[in-house]
Amino acid sequence: GIQVEQSPPDLILQEGANSTLRCNFSDSVNNLQWFHQNPWGQLINLFYIPSGTKQNGRLSATTVATERYSLLYISSSQTTDSGVYFCAAENAGGTSYGKLTFGQGTILTVHP
Amino acid sequence: DTGVSQDPRHKITKRGQNVTFRCDPISEHNRLYWYRQTLGQGPEFLTYFQNEAQLEKSRLLSDRFSAERPKGSFSTLEIQRTEQGDSAMYLCASSSEPRLAGGRDEQFFGPGTRLTVL
Numbered sequence: 001g002i003q004v005e006q007s008p009p010d011l012i013l014q015e016g017a018n019s020t021l022r023c024n025f026s027d028s029v030n031n032l033q034w035f036h037q038n039p040w041g042q043l044i045n046l047f048y049i050p051s052g053t054k055q056n057g058r059l060s061a062t063t064v065a066t067e068r069y070s071l072l073y074i075s076s077s078q079t080t081d082s083g084v085y086f087c088a089a090e091n092a093g094g095t096s097y098g099k100l101t102f103g104q105g106t107i108l109t110v111h112p
Numbered sequence: 113d114t115g116v117s118q119d120p121r122h123k124i125t126k127r128g129q130n131v132t133f134r135c136d137p138i139s140e141h142n143r144l145y146w147y148r149q150t151l152g153q154g155p156e157f158l159t160y161f162q163n164e165a166q167l168e169k170s171r172l173l174s175d176r177f178s179a180e181r182p183k184g185s186f187s188t189l190e191i192q193r194t195e196q197g198d199s200a201m202y203l204c205a206s207s208s209e210p211r212l213a214g215g216r217d218e219q220f221f222g223p224g225t226r227l228t229v230l
Contacts, residue, residue, distance in 0.1 A: 004154075030210075031217055041201050043155075043221040086154055090217070098143055098207060098217050099168065102154030 002091040006103035021072040023087030031090035116222035132190045137206030147203040
C-alpha cells in the first residue's frame, strides 16, 4: 500500500514565527488531506488538496502530485496552533475505496 | 449539519468484556469508515462501508472485531473479549462517493471513542 512520511516529527516555535510541514507519499493519490488533531483527539479538517495550492487565513497548502509531496505552511503562528498535524493520502486506482493512510504526524509546539 | 458523532466518548472496561461503539455519520454521506489510533501514532484504517455494504476490512480487524451498518445510516463497532492491546482511540469518519460530490471524497471525522482496557 501507499506509504506516507511526514517531517519534521517535532517542531518548536516562538509565537509569530512561520513554519513548513512536509508530507511525502509513495504513489499517486486520489485524495490528500491535512488535519490538525486537538488535545481532545478531534481531527480538524484543514485542507482537501490532492493537487494545487489552497489558502485559508494564515494556513496554506501545496500538493505537487507529480513529485509526490505536499507542504503545509503556517504563518504568524499562535499558541492555539499547537498540536499534532497529520497528512493522509488515498492511493489512486486499486480498490482502496477512499481508505486514508496517515503519516506519523508532526507535533507542533508554539511558545508565547 | 451536526457533523459526525460518536458514542460513548470514553469507555473503561475490564479485560474479557465486550464493548460496542456507535457512530452517526453526516446525514448525506453514504461512506463510513472506522480507524484506530494508538498513542503517538497516526490513525490506522480498520473497515469501510458504502451504504450498508462492508466493502473492505483491514488485517488489523481480528475475529474479535465486528462492524455493522444495518440501514446504511449509523454504524456500530463491537469488540468481543477485549484485551489490553485494544486500548486506543476509535475514530469514525464519513464522506460522499466522489460521483455524488463533484469528484470530492473528503473525509470528516468524529470526536472518537477512547477505550481503556484494564
